[in-house]
Amino acid sequence: MMPKRPLKTTTVIDSFSLTPNMQRVVLQGEELKQLQMHDLGGYIKLIFHPEGHTDVSNLADGERRIMRTYTISELDVAHGKISIDFVKHEAEHTDENRNIRVQDQGGYAIRWAMKAKVGDHISIGGPGNSQDIDFNADQLFLVADMTAIPALSAKITALKPDAVGDVIVQLTSEQDIPNWTLPQGMALHKVIGHEPSQLSDCVINIASKNSDIAIWCACEFTAMKTIRSHFNDHNLIQRHKSYFSSYWKQGVTEDGHKMIKREDAEGLTTLL
Structure with a gap:
């Protein structure tokens, strides 16, 4: 087994609302220049x-640090800066002491991001590479919800000028759409809403014009499974051109x- 890479220490240098429902935190550190x-x-x-805080230097016996995975949205190697985007959302949980349902802002990461201020410190692990697929297909399907917009943005940037296909993205509001420049042959489909089924329904209703299809899909679990099953049922999944x-x-x-x-993953014995 390869030894674990040491954590990188970073400092918050900016935090702001990128869109009405996306918070961006900019981190800087000398190690990021690598x-x-x-x-x-x-x-x-x-x-x-x-x-919930970020000081993991003195964990008690039996305590394990918590890790949350996010995508690098912007990267400035020369200045050792990265930008991380967080979907703003509220989640219900039960307050057992009061026996009521209450609203909070979600998990460890988004609670931290919404309160992050310049000068705060956080350690990060990685980076790891996002899986690439062969986009040299006759038709492309790029599918994402809000959580996968940073990763999708990187894929869109890498598209060839003659790429043909569809980008399907689920947004909380119209104002959350990134400033993408798509190849002329790529059609954009915006799904506004919170329900995962809205995204999968949109994908299923888009016609597959070719048998040679490349698919990149990152979203909520039930939506992903429905979309994956749809393409599999139509024998359109090519392993080296598909990512779910x-x-x-x-x-x-x-x-x-x-x-x-x-x-x-363990159950995918025949699929993909």
């Missing part, structure tokens, strides 16, 4: 103490989602 431009669109691990990943699952914590993803 990155390469191909790390843009790769993933990092944000490191948290189980209590769930970034979260509705109603489930990230740790629970990891277990579900593992079980799903």
Whole structure:
């Protein structure tokens, strides 16, 4: 087994609303100057103490640090800067002391991001490379919800000028759409809403004009499975031209989602 790479120490140098429902935090650190431009669109691990803060220097016996995975949205190697985007959302949980349902801003990462201020420190692991697929197909399907917009943006940047196909993205509001420049042959489909089924329904209703199709799909678990099954049922999945990943699952914590993803991967004995 390869030894784990040491964590990188970073400092918050900016935090602002990128869109009405996306918060951007800009991190800087000397160790980030070691990155390469191909790390843009790769993933990092944000490191948290189980209590929610970012000081993991004195974990108690039996405590494990919490890691949350995010995509590098912008990268400035010369100045050792990366930008990380966080979807703003509220989630319900039960306050057992008061026996009521209350709203909070979600998990470790988004709670930290919404409160992050200049000078705050956080350790990160990585980066790791986002999986690439062969986009030299007659038709492309690029599918994402809000959580996967940074990764999708990196894929769009890499498209060839003559690429043909469809970009399907689910947004909380019209104002959340990134400033993408798509090849002329790529059609943009915006799905406005919160339900994962809205995204999968949109994808299913788009006609597949060719048998040679490349698919990049990253979104909520149930939507991803529905989309994957649709393409599989029509014999349109080519392993080297297909990527399906769930970034979260509705109603489930990230740790629970990891277990579900593992079980799903183990069950893919014939698919892909």
